[in-house]
Amino acid sequence: MKNEDIRWKQRFSNFSKVMGHLENALQIPEPDMVQKAGIIQFFEMSFELAWNLVKDYLEEQGFVDIRSPRAALKKAFxxxxxxxxxxxxxxxxxxxxxxxxxDEQKSTEMKKLIQEKYFPILKNLQINFTRKVDEE
Known part of the structure; x- marks a missing residue:
């Protein structure tokens, strides 16, 4: 199997693309409601790809029966x-x-939480997996 064909590497590539979109969206100084909705959507996509990336990587490492985000995150920890x-x-x-x-209030709160707490967590995962790709 070629390196590019490894599932977690493919997932990582997609995760990195979406993270780039999320990072760009978070740079908007005063996002309107539609832009906030886009930020939240990029966050949702980033998380879905992140937990599946972790799941795929763990499966390659020999861990089985990881069927949910919670199970993948717990095992990864x-x-x-x-x-x-x-x-x-x-x-x-x-x-x-x-x-x-x-509503706008909830989306504003979520946008702030994504920017201040969750984006850095996802970015750290991206950095760690960039190292893994570079090591191979």
Whole structure:
């Protein structure tokens, strides 16, 4: 199997692209409601790709029966693939609430949380996996 064909590397490539979009969206100084919705959507996509990236990587390492985001994150924390396990669980919980972000106040609060707490966590994952790709 060629290096490029490894599933977690493909997932990492997609994760990195979406993270770039999220990073760009977070640079908007005073986002309007539609832009906030876009930020939240990029966050949701980033998280989905992040937990699947972790799952794919763990499966390649021989771990099986990882079927949910919570299971993937817990196992990744156990094997020191992730730091700040509680923050990742907060991220998962808040990600599950983003589907219910209907009003401007909630979207403003979520945008701030993404920018200040969750983007740095996701960015750290991206940096760690960049190293893994470079090591191979």
């Amino acid at each position: 156990e094997v020191n693939l992730l730091e700040n396990g509680h923050d990742w669980m907060d991220l998962l919980q808040d990600r599950n609430l983003t589907a219910h972000t209907y």
